Amino acid sequence: MKSCISTYSFDKLYQDGAFTRFDAIDKTKEYGCQGVELVLDDKTPDGSTPMEYAKALCAHAKEQGLEVPIYTTGANFFVKEPEKELERLCRHIDIAAECKIPLLRHDVAWGYYEGYTGIKSYKKVIEAVASFVRQAAEYARERGVKTCSENHGYLLQDSARMLELFAAVDHPNYRFLCDMGNFTVVDEDCATAVSALSDYIVHVHAKDMLVRSGMNFDPGRGYNLSRGGNYWRGTIFGHGNVPTFQILSAIRKSGYDGYVSLEFEGMEPVLEGVEIGTQNLQHMIEAVGKMR
Template sequence: MKIAVSTYSFNRLLIEKKVNQLELISLAKEMGFDGIEIVEIQPHDGSNQVDYAKQLKAELDRLEMPITNFTFGADFLTGSDGDLAQEIQRVKEQIDIANLLGAKSVRHDATAGVVGLSFEQALPIIVEGCLAVTEYAATKGIRTMIENHGFFSQDSIRVEQLYSAVNHPNFSLLVDMGNFLCVDEDPILAVGRLAPLAGYAHVKDFHVKSGSQANPGAGFFRTRGGNYLRGAIVGHGNVPVEQCLTSLKSAGYQGDIAIEFEGMEDNIPALKICLENLKNYLKA
């Protein structure tokens, strides 16, 4: 099991242009991570996606730093101006990028939903997109998955329904233990439900405030049910990280895991604490 870090965890540094995506590979290695999860392709030098992916691959190889997952957005309901065939083709092109990077697994989104359309109504369309993509990815030796992400398709029961409906051996789930809180679901119950279906996992923590309290202000966002969340250093928030890891291990999960930090703290010192705490939890 490799402990990786998502490039999203350095988002503050990327936004402030204190580091670029290419430099994150050596930074993650210096910090002691076993691998890196690359989120989108973010050229800092004006390169196109293909050329920048080749640069990233060369740096991964130079540093002998494994890419544990490639992650990018997708929406099979509204993406590509609502043209499902076009969105499927666009996602397939991202699979080609993953292949250039040497990634053996990919997480793409399913959908953020459409007002007035129920999950049950949307499910056949989402399934068509996911199935077409995973069949294509399988020819390149790349496993695909969706994550409990984006409110509309975030509940564990909905993610399980989608997994079962796609019903393909190359398709699995990225289980993010923190994201269930975005739809006010207990991470312990949700991870316990989905752990047997996991192909990859995110370790994430959140500070939680009840929606019945006053708005805590900057840094917090609202859950679907009106509670407040703010990204936290792993072990500092309210997500039962160690218990969720136990559920994954009990279900036989032996894949890689990635820290996805989205707190307000400075990225580097925060991630050092995240890594130290996670290593301690895994030893327990």
């Protein structure tokens, strides 16, 4: 497996413009990674088009000797006009194809939209979004790009729900981005959940979280509530309660040998958190590589 850093890990540093995604690429190289994950949306910080901006970032990554194995962007097909969202997402697929990035990650659904009057069931959500996810996968296939979604967004975050989504989409070009920490948000055992989806993995996010029982007093600022009422917050990879090494070992034993992107969402200072987390990830990857 190879280490990678998501540009999202530096998100807090972009706010004042002093630190850019180009700087994030430089840091990724400095921290000894082989790849960088580009996280982009419809707006750019310099007024260029998304295509121009992505091309510039890819060129800079290449100058630094880094691969760009995945392009990450948002999406939400559980809306009143999913056709427009599909059209928007296809423009990002065009960018990935033009930049020769082999994999694109997109979201699927974020919640029940305003005015929704149907039964609030994740099964209804899957029924509504599956055809649009399938169309995106086919559009991408025709352009040499594979699509994937991660365990993200509450509605379709559990492993069983993700499996139902993949069965409903039923397209060979659509697979799973495994975020090893996100199952915490829906109170699912992360190691068990990852193992249930191991056959579908095409990329991995290395993320760690601190977890506190909902029976205890609210830990305060920085913590969020899980679906079942427990407390969680992101932290430095290797410092939290997610069984990160166990999960990474299981992923490797399943046959996956691709990139693993650090995704830092902690309260700790960003550069320190990313550097320590990357070191921990690289040590784990090295140890996993020596396992039988």
